[in-house]
Amino acid sequence: MKVYCDHVEGATNQLMVQPGIDHPEVPEWNSVITTSAGHGGSVRNPSTIVVKFEDGVAEVDARLGKYLIAKDLAARKPFKARPRVKQPWEF
Numbered sequence: 001m002k003v004y005c006d007h008v009e010g011a012t013n014q015l016m017v018q019p020g021i022d023h024p025e026v027p028e029w030n031s032v033i034t035t036s037a038g039h040g041g042s043v044r045n046p047s048t049i050v051v052k053f054e055d056g057v058a059e060v061d062a063r064l065g066k067y068l069i070a071k072d073l074a075a076r077k078p079f080k081a082r083p084r085v086k087q088p089w090e091f
Contacts, residue, residue, distance in 0.1 A: 020046030
Protein backbone atom coordinates (compact mmCIF):
# COMPACT_ATOMS: atom_id res chain seq x y z
CA MET A 1 0.00 0.00 0.00
CA LYS A 2 1.29 3.47 -0.83
CA VAL A 3 1.03 6.24 1.75
CA TYR A 4 2.01 9.87 1.34
CA CYS A 5 3.44 12.73 3.40
CA ASP A 6 3.86 16.44 2.88
CA HIS A 7 7.35 16.98 1.48
CA VAL A 8 9.87 19.22 -0.21
CA GLU A 9 10.65 18.27 -3.80
CA GLY A 10 13.37 15.60 -3.95
CA ALA A 11 13.48 15.09 -0.17
CA THR A 12 13.70 11.87 1.82
CA ASN A 13 11.81 11.71 5.13
CA GLN A 14 11.72 9.05 7.82
CA LEU A 15 8.94 8.39 10.29
CA MET A 16 9.49 6.15 13.32
CA VAL A 17 6.37 4.54 14.80
CA GLN A 18 5.52 1.93 17.43
CA PRO A 19 2.04 0.74 16.47
CA GLY A 20 2.33 -2.18 18.89
CA ILE A 21 1.64 0.23 21.75
CA ASP A 22 -1.88 0.81 20.43
CA HIS A 23 -2.33 -2.68 18.98
CA PRO A 24 -0.76 -5.36 21.19
CA GLU A 25 -2.80 -8.02 19.37
CA VAL A 26 -0.69 -7.68 16.18
CA PRO A 27 2.32 -10.02 16.56
CA GLU A 28 4.36 -8.34 13.77
CA TRP A 29 4.33 -5.08 15.74
CA ASN A 30 5.58 -6.61 19.00
CA SER A 31 8.42 -8.75 20.22
CA VAL A 32 7.71 -11.06 23.14
CA ILE A 33 10.46 -11.87 25.63
CA THR A 34 9.94 -14.83 27.94
CA THR A 35 11.04 -14.08 31.47
CA SER A 36 13.53 -16.28 33.31
CA ALA A 37 12.51 -19.71 34.58
CA GLY A 38 10.41 -19.70 37.71
CA HIS A 39 8.54 -16.50 36.90
CA GLY A 40 6.36 -18.06 34.21
CA GLY A 41 5.60 -14.95 32.23
CA SER A 42 6.48 -12.95 29.21
CA VAL A 43 6.99 -9.29 28.40
CA ARG A 44 5.67 -7.61 25.26
CA ASN A 45 7.91 -4.97 23.72
CA PRO A 46 6.50 -2.83 20.90
CA SER A 47 8.79 -2.89 17.85
CA THR A 48 9.95 0.37 16.30
CA ILE A 49 9.16 0.57 12.60
CA VAL A 50 10.92 3.09 10.35
CA VAL A 51 8.88 4.29 7.36
CA LYS A 52 11.03 5.91 4.67
CA PHE A 53 9.33 8.39 2.35
CA GLU A 54 11.07 9.09 -0.98
CA ASP A 55 9.66 12.17 -2.71
CA GLY A 56 6.66 12.01 -0.35
CA VAL A 57 5.66 8.38 -0.96
CA ALA A 58 6.34 5.16 0.97
CA GLU A 59 5.34 1.56 0.23
CA VAL A 60 4.18 -0.19 3.42
CA ASP A 61 2.18 -3.21 4.52
CA ALA A 62 -1.59 -2.59 4.22
CA ARG A 63 -2.17 -2.92 7.97
CA LEU A 64 0.61 -0.44 8.74
CA GLY A 65 -0.69 1.91 6.06
CA LYS A 66 -4.16 1.94 7.60
CA TYR A 67 -2.62 2.61 11.02
CA LEU A 68 -0.57 5.57 9.70
CA ILE A 69 -3.62 7.08 7.98
CA ALA A 70 -5.87 6.56 11.03
CA LYS A 71 -3.30 8.29 13.27
CA ASP A 72 -2.96 11.15 10.74
CA LEU A 73 0.74 10.37 10.25
CA ALA A 74 0.30 9.80 6.50
CA ALA A 75 -2.30 10.40 3.80
CA ARG A 76 -4.06 8.26 1.19
CA LYS A 77 -3.47 10.79 -1.60
CA PRO A 78 -0.28 12.56 -2.61
CA PHE A 79 0.48 16.13 -1.59
CA LYS A 80 1.74 18.68 -4.05
CA ALA A 81 5.51 18.93 -3.54
CA ARG A 82 6.81 22.22 -2.24
CA PRO A 83 9.67 23.58 -4.34
CA ARG A 84 13.13 23.18 -2.90
CA VAL A 85 14.50 26.49 -1.62
CA LYS A 86 18.15 27.09 -2.41
CA GLN A 87 20.14 27.68 0.77
CA PRO A 88 22.53 30.68 1.02
CA TRP A 89 25.58 28.39 1.17
CA GLU A 90 24.61 26.54 -2.02
CA PHE A 91 25.85 27.74 -5.40
